[in-house]
Structure formats: C-alpha cells, structure tokens
Amino acid sequence: MTDTRPAACVVGYPARHSRSPMLHGYWIKRYGLDADYRAEEIPPGEIREFLTHLADHGYVGCNVTMPHKDVAFELSEPDERAIAVGAANTLWLENGRLRSTNTDIEGFLGALDAAAPGWDQRTSEAIVLGAGGAGRALVYGLIERGIGSIHLVNRTVEKSEAMRERFGERVIPARWDQLPELLSGARLLANATSLGMHDQPPLEIDITNMADDAVVSDIVYVPLTTPLLAAAKARGLATSNGLDMLLHQAVRGFELWFGKRPEVTRELYDLLAADIEPG
Numbered sequence: 001m002t003d004t005r006p007a008a009c010v011v012g013y014p015a016r017h018s019r020s021p022m023l024h025g026y027w028i029k030r031y032g033l034d035a036d037y038r039a040e041e042i043p044p045g046e047i048r049e050f051l052t053h054l055a056d057h058g059y060v061g062c063n064v065t066m067p068h069k070d071v072a073f074e075l076s077e078p079d080e081r082a083i084a085v086g087a088a089n090t091l092w093l094e095n096g097r098l099r100s101t102n103t104d105i106e107g108f109l110g111a112l113d114a115a116a117p118g119w120d121q122r123t124s125e126a127i128v129l130g131a132g133g134a135g136r137a138l139v140y141g142l143i144e145r146g147i148g149s150i151h152l153v154n155r156t157v158e159k160s161e162a163m164r165e166r167f168g169e170r171v172i173p174a175r176w177d178q179l180p181e182l183l184s185g186a187r188l189l190a191n192a193t194s195l196g197m198h199d200q201p202p203l204e205i206d207i208t209n210m211a212d213d214a215v216v217s218d219i220v221y222v223p224l225t226t227p228l229l230a231a232a233k234a235r236g237l238a239t240s241n242g243l244d245m246l247l248h249q250a251v252r253g254f255e256l257w258f259g260k261r262p263e264v265t266r267e268l269y270d271l272l273a274a275d276i277e278p279g
C-alpha cells in the first residue's frame with residue numbers, strides 16, 4: 001500500500017545525524033497530524049533528480065543540509081531572504097513550483113524575540129562576530145529589523161567588507177581589537193563564528209562593560225551554554241543559544257508543509273537538549 005500522508009524530509013549526505021526528524025516528529029505527534037518527516041541520504045550524483053522530482057519521491061517539501069545547499073538554491077525559486085543570503089535550507093512545492101527560503105534568519109530573530117521581547121526597539125547598535133554563511137543570515141535579519149549600525153567583526157576582513165558591499169552602509173566592518181570600545185555601545189552581541197564550539201578554539205571576549213539590558217546570542221549548539229553565554233547569564237543578561245535558533249528556524253518549514261504553525265515549547269527544547277548533551 002502506498003503511503004498517502006503528506007511527508008517532508010531532510011536531505012543530506014550524510015543525513016542520519018540530523019535532529020530534524022526528532023524535532024518535526026515531536027510536532028507531528030503533538031498536533032495529532034497524519035503526516036511524516038524522514039531523513040533522506042542522497043549522494044551528490046542523485047540530488048538533482050531527487051529535488052526535481054520531489055513530489056514523485058513522496059514529498060511536499062524538505063530541509064536541505066550539506067553538501068546540497070548550493071544545488072537546492074540553483075534548482076528552486078528562492079524568496080527574498082534566500083536571495084539576500086545566497087543560500088536556501090527549506091524547500092516546498094507551491095502549485096507544482098519548487099520554492100525555497102532561508103529559515104536561519106527567522107530562527108535567529110525568533111529566538112531573540114522569545115529571549116528578550118522588544119530587544120529590537122532598544123537596539124540601535126549591534127555586534128555580529130563572523131561573516132560566514134551564518135553571519136550573513138544574522139546580518140540580513142538585523143537589517144530587516146531596522147537596526148541602525150551593525151558592527152561586523154571577522155578574522156578575514158575582506159569578507160566583512162564584501163558584506164557591506166552586499167547589504168549597504170549599515171554594516172560596519174570592525175577589528176577584534178575594537179571590541180572593548182564597541183561593546184559598551186551595543187545592545188546586542190551575536191556570535192556566528194565557530195569559536196567556542198566543541199573541538200574549536202575558545203572565543204575570548206570580555207563582556208563586562210556591556211549595558212545591563214543588552215542581549216547576547218551564541219548560535220553554536222555544542223555546547224549549549226558556551227563560555228560567552230555563561231558569562232552573559234552570570235551578568236544577568238538575556239541570552240539565546242544555538243538550539244533556540246535551530247528550533248525557531250524549523251517553524252516556517254513545518255507550517256509550509258503541513259499547514260499548522262507549531263510552537264517552540266520548553267518540552268521540545270528539553271527533548272533536543274537531552275539529545276545534544278545526554279546526562
């Protein structure tokens with residue numbers, strides 16, 4: 001018998017390590033939907049056929065992870081966010097057309113809204129560390145929210161300069177040694193480098209002189225509480241971590257595929273947190 005339930009998947013190579021099936025599976029169960037979400041391990045040589053004939057493979061949409069993000073962007077009709085960031089991670093079928101978006105932007109913004117409601121109203125200056133793929137999504141999100149000045153600190157200065165070219169003069173390339181002075185004026189600090197991640201060099205930064213109502217976001221997800229977030233919590237600042245962003249970025253895909261806007265709850269956070277950091 002063929003399975004006629006609406007289904008989505010995460011497509012990668014490998015894909016089995018992905019936490020997306022656990023996350024979407026939780027929501028499918030919670031809302032009592034007759035739907036499915038699976039992991040599909042598709043080798044590079046087969047990805048074009050798979051995405052081009054997504055419906056024939058039984059799917060209404062998918063998440064795309066490494067190494068297929070570029071092909072997904074190329075084969076789909078990207079929305080404004082995916083075009084701005086130059087990468088798509090969520091695809092869906094709309095009247096037979098394969099559409100795509102980048103959900104890292106709303107993942108980052110949604111996590112901040114939950115951690116510190118109204119943060120964007122208080123923030124005229126923000127600092128983003130990292131000008132890689134994730135940094136691009138964060139900077140674009142801050143521009144969408146109307147943040148006036150975004151100081152962008154990156155080891156390779158050419159990349160932060162390229163981001164200013166791409167997004168305009170609200171992006172201000174800065175050096176690491178300027179941080180002490182920048183931190184006192186900023187209401188948001190977001191780390192989008194891989195520093196501080198398990199097996200990577202530490203992120204050494206002193207946040208003592210940040211304002212008492214500042215917010216700190218670190219999108220690394222292993223560990224869940226990076227030394228930067230621990231320092232921010234010790235100061236009583238609002239924080240958001242990589243798992244918060246991961247959960248909030250998943251909301252839109254679920255809604256597009258299954259027609260229900262799901263809620264990010266404490267129970268869901270704890271389920272995924274226990275998988276990332278068992279015991």
Ligand code: NAP
Nearest residue numbers: 130131132133134135155156192193194219220242245246
């Ligand atoms: P990427 O494109 O490879 O960028 C890596 C960034 O880290 C670059 O800015 C790079 O600087 C910087 N960096 C790496 N090693 C460094 C070092 N030793 N010293 C100084 N800077 C260093 O990676 P990405 O995709 O943007 O991901 C960045 C981080 O975000 C990763 O930890 C990833 O797991 C996390 N992430 C989380 C989520 C989420 O949902 N929570 C989503 C996406 C990504 P250079 O440009 O100078 O190399």
